[in-house]
Amino acid sequence: MSDPASKPQASAAPMGAIGRALDADLWFWFRSSPVAIVSAFVAVTLIAAALLADVLAPQNAFDAAQLNLLDGFTPPMERGMGSQMLFLMGSDDQGRDIFSALFYGTRLSLLVGLASVLFSLTMGISLGLLAGYVGGRTEMFIMRVADIQLSFPAILIALLIFGVARSLIPPQQYETAAVVVIIVAIGLSNWAQYARTVRASTLVERNKEYVQAARLMGISGLAIMARHVLPNVTGPVLVIATINLALAIIEEATLSFLGVGLPVTQPSLGTLIRSGQKFLLSGEWWILFFPALVLVLLALAINLLGDWLRDALNPKLR
Amino acid sequence: MKQMDKTRLPALFAATLLATTALVTWSAEAKTLRWARSQDATTLDPHSGNTGPNHVLGHNIYEPLVIRGFDGKLVGALATSWRVLPDNPSVWEFKLRPNVKFHNGNAFTADDVVFSIKRALMPAADMKSLLVSVEDVTKVDDLTVQFKTKGPNPLLVNNLTNLFIMDKEWSEANNAATPQNLKEKTENGATRNANGTGPFTLVSREPDVRTVVKKNDAYWGNAEYNHGITEIVYRPIPEAATRVAALLSGEIDYLQDVPVQDIARLQTAQGIKVEAGPENRPIFLGFNIGLPELRSSDVKGKNPLADVRVRQAINTAINRDAIQRVTMRGQSEPVGMVWSRFINGYDKAMDTWPKYDVAAAKKLLADAGYPNGFSITLHTTNDRYVNDEGIAQSVVAMLGQIGVKVTLVAHSLRVHFPGIQRGEYDFYLLGWGIPTFDSHYIFNDLYRTKTPSAGTWNGTGLSNAELDAKIDSLNSEVDTAKRNATIVDIWKWIKENDVYAPIHVQFIAGAMRSEWTIPTDVENTPKMKFLGASRS
Helix, strand or coil: CCCCCHHHHHHHCCCHHHHHHCCHHHHHHHHCCHHHHHHHHHHHHHHHHHHCHHHHCCCCCCCHHHCCHHHCCCCCCEECCCCCCEECCCECCCCCEHHHHHHHHHHHHHHHHHHHHHHHHHHHHHHHHHHHHHCHHHHHHHHHHHHHHHCCCHHHHHHHHHHHHHHHCCHHHHHHHHHHHHHHHHHHCCHHHHHHHHHHHHHHHHCCHHHHHHHHCCCCHHHHHHHHHHHHHHHHHHHHHHHHHHHHHHHHHHHHHCCCCCCCCCCCHHHHHHHHHCCHHHCCCHHHHHHHHHHHHHHHHHHHHHHHHHHHCCHHHC | CHHHHHHHHHHHHHHHHHHHHHHHHHHHHCCEEEEEECCCCCCCCCCCCCCHHHHHHHHHHCCCCEEECCCCCEEECCEEEEEECCCCCCEEEEEECCCCECCCCCECCHHHHHHHHHHHCCCCCCCHHHHCCEEEEEEEECCEEEEEECCCCCCHHHHHCCCCCCCHHHHHHCCCCCCCCHHHCCCCCCCCCCCCCCCEEEEEEECCCEEEEEECCCCCCCCCCCCCCCEEEEEECCCHHHHHHHHHCCCCCEECCCCHHHHHHHHHCCCEEEEEEEEEEEEEEEECCCCCCCCCCCCCCCCHHHCHHHHHHHHHHCCHHHHHHHHCCCCEEECCCCCCCCCECCCHHHCCCCCCCHHHHHHHHHHCCCCCCCEEEEEEECCCCCCHHHHHHHHHHHHHCCCCEEEEEEECHHHHHHHHHCCCCCEEEEECCCCCCEHHHHHHHHHCCCCCCCCCCCCCCCCCHHHHHHHHHHHHCCCHHHHHHHHHHHHHHHHHHCCEEEEEEEEEEEEEECCCCCCCCCCCCCCCCHHHHHHC
């Protein structure tokens, strides 16, 4: 740090804010935290497995034509009656390989989680920026809507959005639209938190000299918000986003578990848990156990990483 | 004072004694049956929904003229005797039970029968398909009713077992003179209230939560059917695991619709017994053959299902043995027709189905001009039949193997049934209970051209004038041999045309705490009053 040569080099790097965050300081904190290392390892493994589902999974769990009903309810580590395939983690009631379904289910859960966080992040940042910078009635309106939103549990809002979407979309198209609907439903139910944070930071930045200078130069409000204010308010939001990723994954699983999420023919982790729950008390424990285990591992790993990131980026905790 | 004591004391003493004995016998027999199953009745209006869950509640509150016991045998309920008039084979005469009172105290008379049958024939009613042959109902005297049929109908009495009799006066006073129209989602005075003559009276009704009925002390059959139940609490519990857990924890006494995966476990559980057997109800898939173009298919300009080879291909691609073994865990019998072995017209020799053969099915599809298959949507209930959604998922997988890409829509019977009746689906799953135990009931509702009074559950668009004429002739054919020959004829036509793909006859299982003995009802509508009859 005291080396005068390294400092200007780091700040001059073309990577900008992200590059600065990833400098040796953060890496050092990472290496010295065993929790962070283990959870990063778990998260990366699961994400890699999800990305490589097509290559790694023995069966395409979403392709009904590959299922053999006679393989149904095969216990873990046994061969199916129909296809003679070895089922590492058993099979479900339709003969779907649980092990393969986990790859695809994790991919779907991660996709829904990431996309919905991105959705609420974009929405929350735009609205928060607008509210903080423009002020007046616009601010009043946006923030009161956010207050109303925050007074409901997120899952309730997601259910509501889901119900509306379901009645609007014809059932034939529903299966294909389900992923988009669930992303929007979870995304819309979580934007308020980001909007609040961004607005608070914008209120601070708005009156700083560089913003006033930009305004005097005649730059338009939109450009000031996007180019000048935005880069200075995103830091705290990105930490919230990491933690919210785990929450979004759990929210998706909850919705699917309640039967309003993803369809049984394209099972996410939540859908798998839902179909397994029927058989839990009947002796076929594996249908529920493995998806539940993966869901817990995934959410826990991302949560721990998020917590660690929050602490690592907080100078007051050092 | 003295004067009063002298006269009143013996009376008071007698009353106390009576009350005490009554109390003692009551508490000795006080028995509440907490009963759960997968779904609730859609309404209490006895003529609005011709479905099992509606009749289950109906049979304990209302009564038909004739009723079937657990074994399916006909017994008189509100009628004591019935006959075809010797001089006119087109008229049935019913002698009604005297001294019967409705729950509100009104006397039961022939007027109520005439009113109820006419009500069940109204456009909004769902029971009218059972009464297609009825031309008129007339009152002869207070306890005699005559049904005039369009030509002789030797089997009319079989059609009346689920036709409940309502109180004319009460219905007219309570906005229930016409049946509730379930398709239009209206309500009337009989939707949540009831005034029947049955063994139990309605105490409270919360749709989809609980329905409570208590013993009707004024019931005419209390001596004959000493069922010993003082109260029934009926609760729908949609989740299979929750339902079983409720029985195991003692929260309920009797569980209808035991999930097949739990039968083995419940059989070994302490203090619980299971009764299982086949229901008189085939489960099958319906093809929409009437549309010029399917709504959910990628094939445009023509309807692939209109080609019998496509239907045969689907029939051949369904592995019924696998469904029986895995999805149903042995709790079903595959069938080759939309029938069951309980009905008149069943023929073991015809009860065959194409051998499961993917290659043959693919060839049939290719011959029909779809070598790469096509896409279609399958609609199913997820709360009505044993493992209905599981069966549909298996069908999706099996058809996937021959290139037919099926999108599955699973929903509640409340959505599914009106959809079938409005002919909205291209491809759907349905089960058909046969209360008349006769083939005609299957033909008339599932195969006959859709009219306001017949073909009400024919969602296939099938309309064949020649077939209709044969079906209608069954209504009035008195010569049993000739009638049965026509039935065979119709089944032969059905065998060649594959308008439905039959899957199986489901077994039904009931589980109960061991102090109860409730046999399996072949219609899956247990009538609790018969518990006393079977005990004595």
